[in-house]
Amino acid sequence: xxxxxxxxxxxxxxxxxxxxxxxxxxxxxxxxxxxxxxxxxxxxxxxxxxxxxxxxxxxxxxxxxxxxxxxxxxxxxxxxxxxxxxxxxxxxxxxxxxxxxxxxxxxxxxxxxxxxxxxxxxxxxxxxxxxxxxxxxxxxxxxxxxxxxxxxxxxxxxxxxxxxxxxxxxxxxxxxxxxxxxxxxxxxxxxxxxxxxxxxxxxxxxxxxxxxxxxxxxxxxxxxxxxxxxxxxxxxxxxxxxxxxxxxxxxxxxxxxxxxxxxxxxxxxxxxxxxxxx
Amino acid sequence: xxxxxxxxxxxxxxxxxxxxxxxxxxxxxxxxxxxxxxxxxxxxxxxxxxxxxxxxxxxxxxxxxxxxxxxxxxxxxxxxxxxxxxxxxxxxxxxxxxxxxxxxxxxxxxxxxxxxxxxxxxxxxxxxxxxxxxxxxxxxxxxxxxxxxxxxxxxxx
Numbered sequence: 001x002x003x004x005x006x007x008x009x010x011x012x013x014x015x016x017x018x019x020x021x022x023x024x025x026x027x028x029x030x031x032x033x034x035x036x037x038x039x040x041x042x043x044x045x046x047x048x049x050x051x052x053x054x055x056x057x058x059x060x061x062x063x064x065x066x067x068x069x070x071x072x073x074x075x076x077x078x079x080x081x082x083x084x085x086x087x088x089x090x091x092x093x094x095x096x097x098x099x100x101x102x103x104x105x106x107x108x109x110x111x112x113x114x115x116x117x118x119x120x121x122x123x124x125x126x127x128x129x130x131x132x133x134x135x136x137x138x139x140x141x142x143x144x145x146x147x148x149x150x151x152x153x154x155x156x157x158x159x160x161x162x163x164x165x166x167x168x169x170x171x172x173x174x175x176x177x178x179x180x181x182x183x184x185x186x187x188x189x190x191x192x193x194x195x196x197x198x199x200x201x202x203x204x205x206x207x208x209x210x211x212x213x214x215x216x217x218x219x220x221x222x223x224x225x226x227x228x229x230x231x232x233x234x235x236x237x238x239x240x241x242x243x244x245x246x247x248x249x250x251x252x253x254x255x256x257x258x259x260x261x262x263x264x265x266x267x268x269x270x271x272x273x274x275x276x277x278x
Numbered sequence: 279x280x281x282x283x284x285x286x287x288x289x290x291x292x293x294x295x296x297x298x299x300x301x302x303x304x305x306x307x308x309x310x311x312x313x314x315x316x317x318x319x320x321x322x323x324x325x326x327x328x329x330x331x332x333x334x335x336x337x338x339x340x341x342x343x344x345x346x347x348x349x350x351x352x353x354x355x356x357x358x359x360x361x362x363x364x365x366x367x368x369x370x371x372x373x374x375x376x377x378x379x380x381x382x383x384x385x386x387x388x389x390x391x392x393x394x395x396x397x398x399x400x401x402x403x404x405x406x407x408x409x410x411x412x413x414x415x416x417x418x419x420x421x422x423x424x425x426x427x428x429x430x431x432x433x434x435x
Binding site: 002004005010011014020022023027130132135183203205 | 297304309326329330334350366367397
């Protein structure tokens, strides 16, 4: 059957609808007006997956477990796994390589103001889009924090057993984490010698942040595999925490050099995270 | 109502497959926009013209489930619907290869446009070029399957 070509009125409708789409796209890129809808949808998606899983897979699993009479053993196994994951996080915090506890500001706050007691909350990964994380500029993750902070978790640091992965920027049902690799994220870093400081921006690539600096201003020799640390200047992250190492150095011009830093921590590695505020 | 639910479920299912294969293919610098191709095929195979509002809502729904900016797929779906509606009769004069080239190149345009919006800082012409070749081959494969195995596929291009 032949199809008629669009009539003038249909063409006008297409034009207006496309213009409306362009306007909505512009609004979504420049503002956060649609975040409520997106977060609401994600919450529903996560909750419904959880409910469906509980109603379908879990009963079958428990039936199998019952038949094998290993329920207690499995539960114990789960608890042990959780405890092991938690111990990895603890190990990261207290490891010698890390200087969380050597940060003078943290110590001062902990002893003088009593604001910080070196405790952190555990968070479970609820949603991350690996495709967006591997391909695109927007790198976000949603976690569920199992704790009750009086002041909320906004601007809290999120870390896994390998290092810092980002900070919490929004709290709805699940906390939204802005990952270090997000194109809008900026992390103040420094070299070990304290002679070089730089703001490393997210690259939109997996595990990579980019630090652009003027070699005429900073004359320290930067070499491949050199390790960089947080400088603590942003006020969000404590200082002297290992961030990553130099993967490549690109000289753009005589007064601009880009350092590609590969991060130690990858959010796809773990399901369990620590949330720390100081 | 049943048709609407059926369409929505098909979109969700294809988008689910799309998102699952995207992770694997992105390592190979390939992007195959399966949802977009499926929608294009739906518009192409439809007996009647698809309206602008239907295209817009379908795009908006995909924006919601695929975690991209609102309006991104809505615009592209409107444009592809308009183009296919306009040339629906002309397509009958084209060879299979020309139709495959059209869909392969339009999906490349889709990849380019979406990458410009969601991945501007890492926009890669290499990805675009490789995706163009793969998408054209993919369309040719689909057409070849429907031509050489019509009984098995029951889908006429």
